[in-house]
Amino acid sequence: MSKLERFLESLYKKYRTLNSGKLASYIPQLANANPDWFAITVVTTDGKVFTVGDSQENFTIQSISKVFLHGMALEDCGRAALLEKVGVEPTGDPFDSVIRLDENSKRPDNPMVNAGAIATTSLIKGNELTERLNRMLEMFRRYINRDVFIDVSVFMSERATGHRNRALANLLLNFGTIDHNIEEILDLYFQQCSLVVNCQDLAMMAATLANRGIQPITNQQAVQSEYVRDMLSVMHTCGMYNYAGEWAYRVGIPAKSGVSGGIIGVIPERAGIAVFSPLIDQQGNSVRGLRVFEDLSQEFGFHLLDVSMGKCNFADCLESD
Numbered sequence: 001m002s003k004l005e006r007f008l009e010s011l012y013k014k015y016r017t018l019n020s021g022k023l024a025s026y027i028p029q030l031a032n033a034n035p036d037w038f039a040i041t042v043v044t045t046d047g048k049v050f051t052v053g054d055s056q057e058n059f060t061i062q063s064i065s066k067v068f069l070h071g072m073a074l075e076d077c078g079r080a081a082l083l084e085k086v087g088v089e090p091t092g093d094p095f096d097s098v099i100r101l102d103e104n105s106k107r108p109d110n111p112m113v114n115a116g117a118i119a120t121t122s123l124i125k126g127n128e129l130t131e132r133l134n135r136m137l138e139m140f141r142r143y144i145n146r147d148v149f150i151d152v153s154v155f156m157s158e159r160a161t162g163h164r165n166r167a168l169a170n171l172l173l174n175f176g177t178i179d180h181n182i183e184e185i186l187d188l189y190f191q192q193c194s195l196v197v198n199c200q201d202l203a204m205m206a207a208t209l210a211n212r213g214i215q216p217i218t219n220q221q222a223v224q225s226e227y228v229r230d231m232l233s234v235m236h237t238c239g240m241y242n243y244a245g246e247w248a249y250r251v252g253i254p255a256k257s258g259v260s261g262g263i264i265g266v267i268p269e270r271a272g273i274a275v276f277s278p279l280i281d282q283q284g285n286s287v288r289g290l291r292v293f294e295d296l297s298q299e300f301g302f303h304l305l306d307v308s309m310g311k312c313n314f315a316d317c318l319e320s321d
């Protein structure tokens with residue numbers, strides 16, 4: 001067994017009884033999750049998979065999709081056009097906040113909050129909704145390397161209850177930041193959140209970003225490598241919402257969370273990590289996920305700015321002894 005496998009096992013045992021946090025319930029379908037689900041997966045940039053727990057359990061990706069739609073919007077309209085519509089500034093506010101979306105800026109602060117994600121979603125090219133949806137699914141397929149689908153009941157649940165998102169879209173329409181059918185844009189936004197994934201898929205997606213946009217198994221370019229820098233920078237500063245500063249300080253790697261309990265983290269040139277546990281805190285981040293990432297970062301020296309202890313030789317930790 002490798003050092004990494006041993007450590008993953010120990011983290012699983014250490015945190016599986018940590019039961020603070022709550023299931024997300026503002027989207028009614030998410031409250032059906034099993035609070036005991038727990039998985040940790042690491043995928044290296046050369047495609048090795050290390051995993052413990054319920055790594056094949058399906059759940060909806062939720063806000064982690066925002067990272068990948070950001071990449072797609074960059075490819076579809078380029079950096080300059082995207083920056084005109086959506087900034088790259090962390091908000092320090094909850095992910096669904098309306099507060100900073102004002103008449104002066106007319107643009108959401110960043111693509112990781114809901115307002116920004118709705119704006120990036122409006123930039124996805126395609127003649128009608130079906131074409132945009134199919135392009136989006138094809139994009140996710142490149143990262144996950146299997147057929148992908150939408151959980152229709154979660155999609156319907158989000159669509160029926162997403163009043164704040166509808167308010168954000170209406171404000172963006174009023175400002176002229178988005179200029180076409182908001183119900184179609186919202187559908188595509190709710191559909192991306194309702195993509196079905198498991199923990200291993202998420203780690204593979206993170207590993208693809210760690211590998212300059214090249215999927216480690218297929219060697220296919222999932223996203224143009226020139227845009228991976230943009231995606232990771234925005235994850236680093238904005239991916240954990242109003243916990244982003246704390247996360248950058250404690251864990252120190254680009255990451256993104258979702259209210260269904262997933263968190264992905266990217267260690268450039270080395271690996272992608274995903275944790276899944278549906279009990280979330282007030283900021284919308286998985287409680288066990290935060291602890292697992294903190295311990296992993298500490299143990300393997302993943303913090304990108306930590307030069308004090310030198311980098312451990314991660315490759316050695318992957319070898320069985």
Ligand code: DON
Pocket residue numbers: 061062063064095096114158165190193257258259260283284285
């Ligand atoms: O817009 C929403 O409310 C959800 N579909 C996505 C929320 C989410 O995951 C935010 N993250 N923590």
